[in-house]
Amino acid sequence: MDSPRPLPWEPDPRYRKAVAYFSMEYAIDQALKIYAGGLGFLAGSHMRSAHDLQQNLIGIGILWKYGYYDQVRQDDQCMRVQFIRKYYPFLQPTDLRAQVSVNGHPVHIRVLRLAPETFGTAPVYLLTTDIPENDYLARTITHRLYDTEPATRVAQSIVLGIGGAQVVEQLGGAAIHHLNEAHALPLAFHLLARLGDVAEVRRRVVFTTHTPEKAGNEESDPQFLHGMGYFAGLPLETVRQATGTDGALFSHTLAALRLAARANGVSRLHAQVARDMWGDQAGICPIIGITNAQNARFWQDPQLRQALHTDDDAALVARKQAMKRALFEEVADQTGKLFDPQTLTLVWARRFAAYKRADLLLHDLYRFNRLLEQQERPVQIIWAGKPFPFDQTAVDMFDQLVRLTWRHPRIAVLTGYEIRLSRLLKQGADIWLNTPQRLREASGTSGMTAAMNGAVNLTICDGWVPEFAVDGHNCLLIPPADPTGDAEAQRAEDALQLMELLENRALPMYYDQPGRWLQLMKQGMRDVQPRFDSDRLAHQYYELMYNP
Numbered sequence: 001m002d003s004p005r006p007l008p009w010e011p012d013p014r015y016r017k018a019v020a021y022f023s024m025e026y027a028i029d030q031a032l033k034i035y036a037g038g039l040g041f042l043a044g045s046h047m048r049s050a051h052d053l054q055q056n057l058i059g060i061g062i063l064w065k066y067g068y069y070d071q072v073r074q075d076d077q078c079m080r081v082q083f084i085r086k087y088y089p090f091l092q093p094t095d096l097r098a099q100v101s102v103n104g105h106p107v108h109i110r111v112l113r114l115a116p117e118t119f120g121t122a123p124v125y126l127l128t129t130d131i132p133e134n135d136y137l138a139r140t141i142t143h144r145l146y147d148t149e150p151a152t153r154v155a156q157s158i159v160l161g162i163g164g165a166q167v168v169e170q171l172g173g174a175a176i177h178h179l180n181e182a183h184a185l186p187l188a189f190h191l192l193a194r195l196g197d198v199a200e201v202r203r204r205v206v207f208t209t210h211t212p213e214k215a216g217n218e219e220s221d222p223q224f225l226h227g228m229g230y231f232a233g234l235p236l237e238t239v240r241q242a243t244g245t246d247g248a249l250f251s252h253t254l255a256a257l258r259l260a261a262r263a264n265g266v267s268r269l270h271a272q273v274a275r276d277m278w279g280d281q282a283g284i285c286p287i288i289g290i291t292n293a294q295n296a297r298f299w300q301d302p303q304l305r306q307a308l309h310t311d312d313d314a315a316l317v318a319r320k321q322a323m324k325r326a327l328f329e330e331v332a333d334q335t336g337k338l339f340d341p342q343t344l345t346l347v348w349a350r351r352f353a354a355y356k357r358a359d360l361l362l363h364d365l366y367r368f369n370r371l372l373e374q375q376e377r378p379v380q381i382i383w384a385g386k387p388f389p390f391d392q393t394a395v396d397m398f399d400q401l402v403r404l405t406w407r408h409p410r411i412a413v414l415t416g417y418e419i420r421l422s423r424l425l426k427q428g429a430d431i432w433l434n435t436p437q438r439l440r441e442a443s444g445t446s447g448m449t450a451a452m453n454g455a456v457n458l459t460i461c462d463g464w465v466p467e468f469a470v471d472g473h474n475c476l477l478i479p480p481a482d483p484t485g486d487a488e489a490q491r492a493e494d495a496l497q498l499m500e501l502l503e504n505r506a507l508p509m510y511y512d513q514p515g516r517w518l519q520l521m522k523q524g525m526r527d528v529q530p531r532f533d534s535d536r537l538a539h540q541y542y543e544l545m546y547n548p
Helices: 038-052 136-142 148-170 186-195 198-204 222-228 236-245 250-258 270-277 302-309 311-337 364-372 393-405 419-428 447-453 485-512 515-529 534-546
Strands: 019-022 057-062 070-073 079-080 092-102 105-114 124-128 175-182 207-210 262-265 287-289 343-351 379-384 411-414 431-434 458-459 476-478
Touching: 019 148, 019 270, 019 287, 019 393, 038 057, 038 175, 038 311, 038 534, 057 148, 079 393, 092 124, 092 148, 092 364, 105 458, 105 476, 136 148, 148 222, 175 186, 175 287, 175 534, 186 198, 186 207, 186 250, 198 207, 198 250, 207 250, 207 311, 222 236, 262 270, 262 534, 270 287, 302 515, 311 411, 311 419, 311 515, 343 419, 343 485, 364 379, 364 411, 364 485, 379 419, 393 411, 419 447, 431 447, 447 458, 447 515, 458 485, 458 515, 476 485
Parallel strands: 019 057, 019 175, 057 124, 175 207, 207 262, 262 287, 343 379, 343 431, 379 411, 431 458, 458 476
Antiparallel strands: 070 079, 092 105, 105 124
16 A cells, blocks of 8 residues: 655655554654653654655654653752643644544544654654643643553543544555554554454554563553543454453553564564563564664764764864763753763663662662772763653652762762753763663663764663674673572672673773773774664664565
């Protein structure tokens, strides 16, 4: 099916099949705050590469009135959650309309368009229920990304999946509907209600699963979903037969795997983990690995890229120092601390979740303090990232780190971890720390854009890392902990290996062997491209998922 599409280009013949990509979040530009973390960063880079490769692909998402949240500070510098109404006059109004049923009530949807020329992306159509035709409750459906109210979360999936499917049909239809996670799963039930044949639905749906974490693989009461309208008016018995589910809980991920023709994990390792998780379930589709990637044209500093390509070491070192100074201006603005561009700077920055272990460096506090207080080879450390705003454990960890910074002049915690700060951190870091519990990080793309900007990955070998890493050649690898140990035993072993690596390899190399450090940094920049540029990812989706 090569439907006419709302594209300002004639699709490249390799990418002519019409695809609609459904994602709950997109991280495209600092000005458009409709994302929370890695899922959105992946979707944003995908949309940029779809534009650059002239693919016949559009994005479907939701226009979040208050975004995810704005991360600001309390009076004592600890974290405060703020919800600020957003306005985006650069989005184009459209005549597209949709209507869905939520809990037996009609909900009206309007659509705004992110034009390709605005940020250099495929067209993205953003749905909103915050319009006069709806009552107050219906208007709030598209207020906050990942709302804490279960009924609102289900309503958001109905709007994205069923409302988004109606929008795609008005735009000429799609041969393939790509679910970026199971949030838009109601789309499959909309197609089943229209087509009446599970096999026909499967021919039109592909699915990307992003996490082995239980919280990311939702389960719900099917009666509750049915009453909410999640199943597009289909009888519950029809849903059970189509998805092969008959238990007390409905697994969204398992249903997606049974209603899709193909699925992918977001790294080779994660694909194997996903197959181990779901492979004993009858009727699931094949799960392949298509490793996440990021758009180098957007994320990589062009002067640094030019210095690498011309093998101009002096220019590369000078540019890296300039980018460190730019990051340290942000540190000074937020914390009043003056960091030194000559000092080795470690950055840990990503979503605050327990398994990512932001506090792994603190496992042995005596050794951590000794590292900070020694003067011969000084260290500066920066943390940044957004916890889920109502995950008090994650917020408490963030605040614990903030309080720790009061006692040390060379450590800082930054707020506002969005695209702008993410770029500053990746460009200014000497070392990019990645410390998840192994086999729990599905991909972890932040290290890719860090490597593109001359930051050396110091990392657990998880997610995308095994496909990239050669220890001592393009990164520094933390040896894997004994997988038979419990989480606390693995944490203790990983923390020990991390400190050993910092003290005995990273610090001596940076200060005593700067030429070797420079080669490590340059090799990381070389090896991260083009394998982890999103052009490869966008091409592989067509090759392996849309046109198998």
